[in-house]
Amino acid sequence: MHLASTFTISFRALRRNAMRSILTALGIIIGVGAVIAMVSIGNGAKSMVEAQIAALGENVLLIFSGSISQGGARSGSFGAGTLTVDDADAIQREVGTVIAVSPEVRTGAQVLANGLNWSTQILGESADYLGIRQWPLSDGTMFSEADTRSVGKVCIIGQTIVTQLFPDGSPIGQTLRIRNQPFKVVGILSAKGLSVQGADQDDLVIVPYTSAMKRVTKQTMLRSINVQASSPDTIVKAQNDIIALLRQRHRTNEQTDDFTVRNQEEIAQAATATSNTMTLLLGAIAGVSLIVGGIGIMNIMLVSVTERTREIGIRLAVGAHGSEIQVQFLTEAVVLSAFGGVLGILLGIGASEMLSRINHWPTLVSSTAVVVAFFFSAAVGMVFGFYPARKASLLDPIDALRYE
Amino acid sequence: MAAVVQLEDIHKIYDSGEVQVHAVRGVTLQLHRGEFMAVMGASGSGKSTLMNTLGCLDRPTRGRFLLDGVDVAQLDRNELADLRNEKLGFVFQGFNLLARTTALENVELPMLYGRRRVGAREMRERALHCLDIVGLSDRADHFPSQLSGGQQQRVAIARGLVNNPQVLLADEPTGNLDSKTSVEVMGVFQQLNEQGITIVMVTHELDIARYCKRNLIMRDGSVVSDIAVTNRSIAEDEMRRLREAESAAKLTA
Numbered sequence: 209m210h211l212a213s214t215f216t217i218s219f220r221a222l223r224r225n226a227m228r229s230i231l232t233a234l235g236i237i238i239g240v241g242a243v244i245a246m247v248s249i250g251n252g253a254k255s256m257v258e259a260q261i262a263a264l265g266e267n268v269l270l271i272f273s274g275s276i277s278q279g280g281a282r283s284g285s286f287g288a289g290t291l292t293v294d295d296a297d298a299i300q301r302e303v304g305t306v307i308a309v310s311p312e313v314r315t316g317a318q319v320l321a322n323g324l325n326w327s328t329q330i331l332g333e334s335a336d337y338l339g340i341r342q343w344p345l346s347d348g349t350m351f352s353e354a355d356t357r358s359v360g361k362v363c364i365i366g367q368t369i370v371t372q373l374f375p376d377g378s379p380i381g382q383t384l385r386i387r388n389q390p391f392k393v394v395g396i397l398s399a400k401g402l403s404v405q406g407a408d409q410d411d412l413v414i415v416p417y418t419s420a421m422k423r424v425t426k427q428t429m430l431r432s433i434n435v436q437a438s439s440p441d442t443i444v445k446a447q448n449d450i451i452a453l454l455r456q457r458h459r460t461n462e463q464t465d466d467f468t469v470r471n472q473e474e475i476a477q478a479a480t481a482t483s484n485t486m487t488l489l490l491g492a493i494a495g496v497s498l499i500v501g502g503i504g505i506m507n508i509m510l511v512s513v514t515e516r517t518r519e520i521g522i523r524l525a526v527g528a529h530g531s532e533i534q535v536q537f538l539t540e541a542v543v544l545s546a547f548g549g550v551l552g553i554l555l556g557i558g559a560s561e562m563l564s565r566i567n568h569w570p571t572l573v574s575s576t577a578v579v580v581a582f583f584f585s586a587a588v589g590m591v592f593g594f595y596p597a598r599k600a601s602l603l604d605p606i607d608a609l610r611y612e
Numbered sequence: 613m614a615a616v617v618q619l620e621d622i623h624k625i626y627d628s629g630e631v632q633v634h635a636v637r638g639v640t641l642q643l644h645r646g647e648f649m650a651v652m653g654a655s656g657s658g659k660s661t662l663m664n665t666l667g668c669l670d671r672p673t674r675g676r677f678l679l680d681g682v683d684v685a686q687l688d689r690n691e692l693a694d695l696r697n698e699k700l701g702f703v704f705q706g707f708n709l710l711a712r713t714t715a716l717e718n719v720e721l722p723m724l725y726g727r728r729r730v731g732a733r734e735m736r737e738r739a740l741h742c743l744d745i746v747g748l749s750d751r752a753d754h755f756p757s758q759l760s761g762g763q764q765q766r767v768a769i770a771r772g773l774v775n776n777p778q779v780l781l782a783d784e785p786t787g788n789l790d791s792k793t794s795v796e797v798m799g800v801f802q803q804l805n806e807q808g809i810t811i812v813m814v815t816h817e818l819d820i821a822r823y824c825k826r827n828l829i830m831r832d833g834s835v836v837s838d839i840a841v842t843n844r845s846i847a848e849d850e851m852r853r854l855r856e857a858e859s860a861a862k863l864t865a
């Protein structure tokens with residue numbers, strides 16, 4: 209039997225019951241569409257996370273107050289931490305592979321300017337912070353080390369603060385009140401946009417960490433310390449040296465650590481791990497819907513075999529082998545599911561395109577997912593079409609011909 | 613000359629649970645090349661059962677069946693299928709054409725399943741030729757639902773012929789036809805028989821059986837009479853007579 213004839217017969221049989229074929233394929237269409245859309249969203253989120261981790265800066269290490277226990281919960285207070293400015297100074301002084309250090313405190317606060325007020329986040333950092341984060345200014349200058357030493361009332365502001373509090377004219381040189389303390393605006397950060405979680409990264413005010421601690425938060429502890437290693441090759445050494453140094457200073461060991469040192473790689477892994485889990489989970493849900501679609505195909509193929517028993521009898525009577533009948537029905541199931549797969553892929557691409565347009569979600573259609581989805585749907589047809597096709601091939605010619 | 617078909621003490625017992633139906637009880641017969649035999653008998657006498665056995669669609673419960681010298685009992689499912697495809701043509705009691713498939717494609721069907729691959733062009737030519745033999749070449753693209761009963765029966769005959777079978781088996785080929793169309797079909801059979809094809813057909817009608825060369829009568833699964841036909845009817849003559857009668861009727865009307 210020619211392959212071409214097999215396909216022609218399959219197409220004809222499917223077209224004869226066009227509505228039924230489409231409804232049957234719908235399970236596969238939705239399943240594959242869901243897979244493609246979900247993987248696209250997952251990939252989009254992942255690439256965005258990666259971009260953001262890269263934007264953390266170059267060769268960056270983060271030291272957090274508190275340690276992450278095995279359960280993932282932080283022990284120790286995160287806000288009023290266990291790290292001190294002396295720790296930061298010691299790292300700067302004693303770890304040779306470290307080229308820049310920025311102690312960090314954070315708090316939310318009401319800020320006022322031009323009679324307008326706005327609730328935002330206040331970051332206390334050192335003058336090196338922007339260098340570590342690779343975050344350029346769009347205007348003005350960064351506050352200096354002298355400002356840090358003198359607990360200066362200076363600040364740099366994000367783009368959102370500009371639009372909210374300084375709607376007309378340049379804010380450089382103007383005064384911003386943070387918890388009733390006047391700070392002079394010396395620089396404006398370039399725009400960063402939304403984070404993966406949807407937070408506005410431009411909604412912040414950065415002041416010298418000394419000023420933040422003495423004038424705003426009135427705390428003596430740091431939330432974290434940002435550190436830059438001299439090169440990618442020295443990151444691990446820097447990390448180990450910092451851990452050793454802090455253990456010595458805090459008199460702790462692996463079990464009792466009250467701090468956590470993370471390098472960029474680890475942060476990236478943690479972030480992508482969650483999005484990987486998401487993708488996997490969504491993929492599993494979509495996979496289940498594909499299996500449900502496959503069962504739909506099996507069901508319809510069984511109906512089809514019963515309906516066409518006489519036809520099968522005629523084909524057997526004129527000399528068809530059982531295997532040819534089996535291939536015939538298997539082809540029909542695979543054509544049906546592959547057709548569903550193709551429509552599903554188009555649907556999935558369309559859906560992710562629409563999500564990224566309307567919701568501004570980052571999506572990335574993966575060609576691997578498209579190829580895998582296509583072959584998987586064809587395989588679904590093969591697997592679920594097998595039993596009905598086998599059943600058809602085992603019919604006895606005379607019984608099939610007598611079937612009413 | 614060796615017989616094309618040789619049946620030796622063939623039995624067929626249908627065993628459907630409690631009741632056993634002994635449909636064929638010890639039939640022995642030989643068919644030589646070029647024979648043209650009618651099988652007759654009351655309803656339920658086992659004619660179709662015998663035909664299905666001859667057509668290798670069903671296996672006998674007991675007995676030996678040699679087709680063209682080959683013992684059919686030794687063959688497996690696929691070999692039987694090939695035998696049906698190459699050596700036998702079967703015209704079923706109820707046409708059994710594929711619906712929503714044109715007359716031409718119905719006739720092409722056995723070539724689709726031949727072990728020898730036939731190109732699309734040759735398939736079409738041979739199918740058209742067979743449709744021409746049964747006088748339906750102008751209806752090649754019609755679906756069975758667009759054809760009359762007699763035309764459908766002729767498509768079924770063309771399908772039976774398309775692989776040049778040695779034996780053509782027809783189960784009541786004229787059962788659903790009016791007498792004129794029946795004569796037409798018998799004309800086709802006589803013509804094919806002239807060309808050397810062995811034909812076995814089932815019929816209830818005595819006058820139809822008279823177109824054949826040999827009449828076999830069955831009763832309760834056994835052969836009760838097997839005679840050569842004397843004074844055989846010739847379909848061509850009959851057709852001419854019918855046409856003349858028709859035009860005469862028109863003249864007088």
Ligand SMILES: Nc1ncnc2c1ncn2[C@@H]1O[C@H](COP(=O)(O)OP(=O)(O)OP(=O)(O)O)[C@@H](O)[C@H]1O
Binds near residue numbers: 635
């Ligand atoms: N599949 C079957 N299962 C059980 N019994 C059967 C089966 N097919 C036929 N029979 C029985 O076998 C006997 C012979 O049937 P068969 O069909 O051969 O008769 P027939 O001579 O062709 O009759 P008709 O002229 O009505 O077609 C009948 O008694 C019938 O009931």
Ligand SMILES: [Mg+2]
Binds near residue numbers: 660661783
């Ligand atoms: Mg019968």
